[in-house]
Amino acid sequence: MPRTASIKDVANHAQVAVGTVSNVLNNPDRVSTRTRDRVLKAIDELGFIRNDAARQLRAGHSRTIGVVVLDVGNPFFTSLVRAAEDAAARKGSAVLLGDSGHDAKRESHYIDLFQEQRVQGLLISPVGDIADRLDALRQRGVPTVLVDRLADEDRFSSVSVDDDAGGYLAARHLLDLGRRKLAFVGGPLTIRQVADRLEGARRAVAEVDGAALDVLDSDGQSVLAGRGVGNSLVERGAKDMPDGIFCANDLLALGVMQSLTMINGVRIPDDVALIGYDDIDFAVSAVVPLSSIRQPTDAIGRTAIELLTEELDPQHPRHRAVVFTPELVVRQSTAGTADAPGAMKGPVWVQHQVP
Numbered sequence: 001m002p003r004t005a006s007i008k009d010v011a012n013h014a015q016v017a018v019g020t021v022s023n024v025l026n027n028p029d030r031v032s033t034r035t036r037d038r039v040l041k042a043i044d045e046l047g048f049i050r051n052d053a054a055r056q057l058r059a060g061h062s063r064t065i066g067v068v069v070l071d072v073g074n075p076f077f078t079s080l081v082r083a084a085e086d087a088a089a090r091k092g093s094a095v096l097l098g099d100s101g102h103d104a105k106r107e108s109h110y111i112d113l114f115q116e117q118r119v120q121g122l123l124i125s126p127v128g129d130i131a132d133r134l135d136a137l138r139q140r141g142v143p144t145v146l147v148d149r150l151a152d153e154d155r156f157s158s159v160s161v162d163d164d165a166g167g168y169l170a171a172r173h174l175l176d177l178g179r180r181k182l183a184f185v186g187g188p189l190t191i192r193q194v195a196d197r198l199e200g201a202r203r204a205v206a207e208v209d210g211a212a213l214d215v216l217d218s219d220g221q222s223v224l225a226g227r228g229v230g231n232s233l234v235e236r237g238a239k240d241m242p243d244g245i246f247c248a249n250d251l252l253a254l255g256v257m258q259s260l261t262m263i264n265g266v267r268i269p270d271d272v273a274l275i276g277y278d279d280i281d282f283a284v285s286a287v288v289p290l291s292s293i294r295q296p297t298d299a300i301g302r303t304a305i306e307l308l309t310e311e312l313d314p315q316h317p318r319h320r321a322v323v324f325t326p327e328l329v330v331r332q333s334t335a336g337t338a339d340a341p342g343a344m345k346g347p348v349w350v351q352h353q354v355p
Contacts, residue, residue, distance in 0.1 A: 005046035005047060005048040005049075006048075007021050007022065007048070009046055009048070010039065010042045010043055010046060010048050013042040013045065013046055014038045014039045014041070014042035015038075016035060016038070016039060020035060020039065021039055024036050024039040024040065063092060063093045063094060063120065064093060064094050064095070064096050064117060064119050064120065065084075065088050065093050065094070065095050065096070065119055065120055065121055065122070065123065065305075065308065066095075066096050066098065066110070066111075066114030066117070066119040066121070066122045066123070066124075067081055067084060067095050067096065067097050067098065067122075067123045067124070067147075068097075068098040068099075068100055068107055068110045068111065068114075068122070068123070068124040068125065068126075069081060069097070069098075069099060069100070069124075069125050069147075070099075070100055070101070070102055070125050070127065070148075070191075071099065071101060071102065071221065072097065072099040073099075073222070074221065074249065074251060074278075074280075075250075075251075075278070075280035075281060075282065076249070076250075076278040076280060076295065076297060077125070079280075079297035079298065079301075080147070080148070080297045080300050080301045080304075081095065081097055081301065082301065083297060083298040083299075083300070083301025083302055084123060084301035084302070084304050084305050085301075086301075086302075087301060087302045087304075087305035087306070088305050091305065091309065093120060096114060096117065096119065098110030098113070098114070100125075100127055102127055102191070103127065104127045104128055104130075107124075107126065107127050107130070108133070111124075111133065111137065114142075115137065115140065115142060119142060120142075120308075120312060121142060121143045121144065121145070121308045121311060121312060122134075122137065122142055122143070122144045122145070123144075123145050123147050123304050123305075123308060124144060124145075124146060124147060125146070125147045125148045125149060126146065126149060128190075131152075131155055131156075134155075134156065135155065143308065143311035143312060144156055144311075145157045145158060145159065145304050145307045145308045145311060146158035146159075146160070147159055147160075147300065147304050148160055148161070148193060148300070149192060149193075150321055150323060151319065151321050154318070154319055155319070156319055157307040157308075157310065157311055157319040157320045157321065157322075158307075158319075158320075158321045158322070159300050159303045159304050159307060159321075159322045159323075159324075160300075160321075160322075160323055160324070161295045161296075161300070161323070161324045161325075161326050162323055162324070162325055162326065163192075163193050163196035163197045163200065163326075164196045164197070164199050164200040164203075165200060165325060165326060166197055166200060166277060166293040166295075166326035167196065167197035167198060167199060167200025167201040167202075167203075167204075167246070167293075168200035168201065168203050168204045169200070169293055169326065169328045170197070170200075170201060170246045170275050170277065170293050170328070171184075171200070171201035171202075171203075171204035171205055171213070171246055172204040172207075173275060173291070173328055173330070173334060174244035174246065174273055174275060174334065175204060175205070175207075175208050175211055175244075177244070177273055177334060177335065179242075179243045179244030179273050180208070180210055180211045180212065180243065180244075181212060181214075181241075181242045181243045181244065182201070182205060182211065182212065182213045182214070182242055182243075182244045182245070182246065183213070183214045183215075183216055183233070183242035183244070183245045183246070184197075184198050184201050184213055184214070184215050184216065184245075184246050184247075184248070185216045185218050185226065185229050185245060185246070185247040185248065185252050185253075185256060186198065186216075186217070186218055186221070186247065186248025186249070186252065187217040187218040187219070187220070187221070187225075187248075188217065189217060193248075194221075194248045197246075197248050197277060198215065198248070201213060201246055214242060216229050216232075216233075218248075218252055221248065221249050221251060221252055222251050222252070222255065223251050223252075223254050223255040223258070224255060225251075225252060225255060226247065226251065226252035226253060226254060226255020226256045226257075226258075226259070227255040227256070227258050227259045227263075228255070228259075229252070229255070229256055229259075230255060230256040230257070230258065230259025230260050230263075230264070231259050231263070231264075233245075233256075233259075233260070234259065234260065234263075234264040234266065241266070241271070241272065242272060243271070243272060243273065244272065244273045244274075244275075244334075245272055245273070245274045245275070246275050246277075247274070247275070247276045247277065248277055249276060249277050249278050250276035250277060250278045250279065250280045250282065250283050250290060250292055251276075251280075252276065253274055253275065253276030253277075253283075253290055253292070253333075254276070254282060254283075254286055254290065256274060257274060257286060257287065257288060257290065257333070258287075260272060260274075261287060261288065262287065268288045268333055269288070269332065269333055269334050269335035270335075273291075273333065273334040273335060274288075274290065274291070274333045274334065275290070275291040275292060275293070275333065275334055276290050276291070276292040276293070277292060277293045277295075278292060278293070278294070278295055279292040279293065279294035279295070279327075279329050280292075283329075283331070284331065286333070288331075288332050288333045289331035289332045289333060290331055290333045291328075291329060291330050291331045291332075291333045291334040292329050292331075293326045293327070293328060293329070294326060294327040294328075294329050295324070295326055296324050296327075299324060300324065303322050307320060307322065
């Protein structure tokens with residue numbers, strides 16, 4: 001078996017010092033363009049493959065970032081992780097993904113696994129309150145950024161969306177269209193984001209005389225769960241059917257839509273106006289294009305990497321909490337147009353510093 005080229009072989013071939021090859025691999029900005037090109041050519045000609053396992057043992061960490069999300073099957077998280085992965089790649093790092101599936105034990109397993117893999121840091125959308133666990137992780141040299149969850153204290157940096165404002169936007173839009181018998185579909189309510197969206201919807205309903213909000217706890221946040229809720233609504237009969245439905249995410253809304261329109265013949269938006277949350281790609285291509293509350297997933301993913309980069313710097317002054325403001329996107333499922341009442345014209349965001 002032929003011998004694998006070493007870093008010393010590359011240095012001899014490029015006629016540079018071993019330290020120069022190391023800088024090309026780890027700190028390319030420290031090397032002139034001409035020298036860097038010569039080293040890279042030598043690497044290519046010799047077929048050199050760096051021993052990253054040995055390097056990370058010396059450094060105490062790898063060039064990987066652990067990411068744990070609640071549901072990788074939700075396109076919201078898929079888009080968010082893709083943006084984080086692109087941002088990490090530009091900084092020379094890779095992403096390892098774990099799907100907790102809203103399961104605290106599974107979440108804990110991934111945290112342990114990523115720690116064993118000596119990740120640089122962790123991005124996590126937590127199932128519950130794991131602040132103490134993440135504190136211990138940071139003490140072992142693994143900083144953490146909360147994603148899609150606002151940090152409650154001055155313990156972590158975080159990037160999130162104002163879900164209370166998003167819930168308010170969704171319900172207010174239905175109310176502005178004259179709907180008064182509203183239903184909120186989402187669950188479990190122990191999920192912080194779902195609870196915040198419901199609270200925003202309740203605020204909007206409280207502002208309008210004669211308006212009511214029925215809360216329907218769904219069995220999960222999938223299309224199938226939404227279809228089940230839709231079927232249960234039809235079983236109530238036309239008299240007890242809401243005239244406006246706000247779903248905690250688009251997958252639920254698409255399931256409700258399938259049940260109402262394709263199975264039970266309910267007309268959307270004539271009989272029931274329907275709005276979702278996240279504005280995933282499938283929303284615009286639904287049988288009835290779905291109105292939704294848009295979250296800036298690309299910006300969230302990029303910002304999470306930026307915050308983690310700051311956390312990796314021991315001199316960073318303090319943690320930051322970045323909060324994005326969601327946007328109302330109006331489509332046919334609420335019988336709206338771009339000029340419908342309450343429609344916003346573009347995504348904005350505000351950044352809050354944790355004192």
